[in-house]
Amino acid sequence: MDYVKLINCMRCGMCLPACPTYKETFLETASPRGRVALIRKLQEGELDQSERLLEYLSLCLDCQACASACPCGVNAGELVAEFTCERKGGEGLSFMEDLILRRLVPHPDRLEASLVPMRLYQRTGLQKLVRKLGVMKLFPEPLERMEGLLPNLPARPLRQTIAEVTPARGEERGTVAFFLGCVMSLIFSEASRATVRLLSELGYRVVTPRNQVCCGAPNMLSGDLAGLKEAVRSNVAVFGGIEADFIVTDCGGCGAELKHYGHHLEGDPEAAAFSAKVRDISQVLALHQEELRAKLKPLPLTVTYHDPCHIAHCQGIRREPRDLLRLIPGLEYRELEAADACCGSAGTYNIAKPEMADRILARKIDTIRATGAELLATGNPGCLLQLKKGLAEQLPGVGIVHVTELLARSLDGAA
Ligand code: SF4
Numbered sequence: 049m050d051y052v053k054l055i056n057c058m059r060c061g062m063c064l065p066a067c068p069t070y071k072e073t074f075l076e077t078a079s080p081r082g083r084v085a086l087i088r089k090l091q092e093g094e095l096d097q098s099e100r101l102l103e104y105l106s107l108c109l110d111c112q113a114c115a116s117a118c119p120c121g122v123n124a125g126e127l128v129a130e131f132t133c134e135r136k137g138g139e140g141l142s143f144m145e146d147l148i149l150r151r152l153v154p155h156p157d158r159l160e161a162s163l164v165p166m167r168l169y170q171r172t173g174l175q176k177l178v179r180k181l182g183v184m185k186l187f188p189e190p191l192e193r194m195e196g197l198l199p200n201l202p203a204r205p206l207r208q209t210i211a212e213v214t215p216a217r218g219e220e221r222g223t224v225a226f227f228l229g230c231v232m233s234l235i236f237s238e239a240s241r242a243t244v245r246l247l248s249e250l251g252y253r254v255v256t257p258r259n260q261v262c263c264g265a266p267n268m269l270s271g272d273l274a275g276l277k278e279a280v281r282s283n284v285a286v287f288g289g290i291e292a293d294f295i296v297t298d299c300g301g302c303g304a305e306l307k308h309y310g311h312h313l314e315g316d317p318e319a320a321a322f323s324a325k326v327r328d329i330s331q332v333l334a335l336h337q338e339e340l341r342a343k344l345k346p347l348p349l350t351v352t353y354h355d356p357c358h359i360a361h362c363q364g365i366r367r368e369p370r371d372l373l374r375l376i377p378g379l380e381y382r383e384l385e386a387a388d389a390c391c392g393s394a395g396t397y398n399i400a401k402p403e404m405a406d407r408i409l410a411r412k413i414d415t416i417r418a419t420g421a422e423l424l425a426t427g428n429p430g431c432l433l434q435l436k437k438g439l440a441e442q443l444p445g446v447g448i449v450h451v452t453e454l455l456a457r458s459l460d461g462a463a
C-alpha cells in the first residue's frame with residue numbers, strides 16, 4: 049500500500065457528511081477519516097488487526113463518495129479495498145471463494161448453467177408459492193436475502209442470443225465493441241438489448257464478442273488479485289482483436305473496473321489502450337444528442353435518476369445520463385436529493401451487511417418518495433436489483449428502469 053496516500057489526509061472532515069455509514073452511525077470509526085487513520089495506525093504498527101477493527105473496516109461500502117468530497121485526493125474506500133486485498137492475498141482463497149471466483153465466474157457457460165435451476169424455480173411457479181408461504185424464512189438469512197433480490201429472469205441470457213455483429217442502421221459512422229456485463233446478460237438482458245439497439249440506431253456497428261469474460265470486479269472485491277489479472281488478460285486479448293472506436297458498457301460496475309485495466313496490469317500498453325477506449329453508454333449516446341432527440345417520441349412520465357457510485361464517484365459521470373433523460377419529449381425530470389448517495393447494494397454488501405444496507409436503502413427510498421416521480425432510472429445492475437426490491441417493499445407503484453431501456457421505449461413511443 050502506498051503510504052503517501054494515507055498521510056495525505058489532513059483530517060479536515062469534509063468527507064464525513066458524504067459517507068453513508070457515518071451518516072447512519074455518527075461514529076468516527078465508521079467514517080472515511082477514521083478508516084484512513086485506522087489503516088495508517090495498522091501500517092505504522094501502532095494497532096493490531098483485531099476482529100473489532102476489521103469489522104469497522106468491513107462496514108465500508110467502497111462507494112467512493114468520500115473521494116468525491118475530499119479536497120486532498122484521498123480515497124478512503126480504495127484504501128480500505130487495497131488493505132483488504134493485501135490482507136486476503138496473504139490468506140489465500142477459501143474453498144467457496146475458489147469455487148465461485150476461479151471455477152464459475154470466469155466461465156460464462158458455467159455461470160449461465162448455474163442459473164438454470166433458478167429459471168425453473170420461477171417458471172414452474174415455485175417461487176411465487178415459496179414467497180407466499182414465507183418458506184425462505186426457514187433458510188439462513190443470506191440465502192433468504194439473495195432470493196428476495198432475484199427479479200424475473202429472462203428466458204435466455206443475452207450472450208446466447210445476441211448477434212456477434214449488429215449492423216449500423218443507415219450510414220455507418222464507426223464500430224463499437226460491446227462489453228456485456230454478467231448480471232446485465234443474465235438478468236437485465238432487455239436493458240442491454242436496448243443499449244445495442246440505440247448504438248445501432250445512431251449508426252454504430254456493434255461487435256459483441258461471445259468469448260469475453262467477467263470484468264474481474266468480483267475478484268477485486270474478494271481480494272483475488274491473481275484471478276483479477278487473469279480476467280484482465282483474457283478481455284484485453286479478446287477486445288484487442290476488434291478495431292473499435294470505443295469499448296462500451298451499460299454496467300456502471302464493469303465500466304469502473306474496465307477503466308482500471310491499465311492500472312491492474314501496470315506497464316502493459318495493451319491493457320492501457322483497452323482502458324482508454326472504455327466508455328459508459330451514456331457517454332457515447334450523449335455525443336449524439338441532436339440525432340437522438342429527432343428519433344425520440346413522447347413519454348408522458350415523471351422520472352428521477354439515481355447516480356450509481358460506480359458511475360458518479362468512480363467514473364465522474366453525472367451530467368450525461370440526466371441530459372439523455374431530458375431529451376425525451378413529454379418527460380418531466382425531477383432531481384433526486386443526494387442522488388449520488390449509495391443505495392446500499394455495493395456488490396455483495398447488501399447480503400454481507402444486511403442491517404446497514406437496509407438503513408442506507410431506506411434513506412434512498414425516502415428521497416425517491418419526496419420527488420413524487422413515478423419512475424426511477426439508473427445505470428448499474430447492482431442498484432437495479434437493490435432498488436427494485438426496496439421500491440417493491442416500501443414504495444410500490446414507483447417503477448425502475450435502466451436509462452437505455454427508457455430511451456428505447458421512447459424510440460417506440462411506448463411508455
Ligand atoms: S479523507 Fe480527505 S476530506 Fe476526509 S478528513 Fe482526510 S483530507 Fe479531509
Ligand code: SF4
Nearest residue numbers: 067109111112114125
Ligand atoms: S467508500 Fe463510502 S462507505 Fe467507505 S469511507 Fe468512503 S464514503 Fe464511507
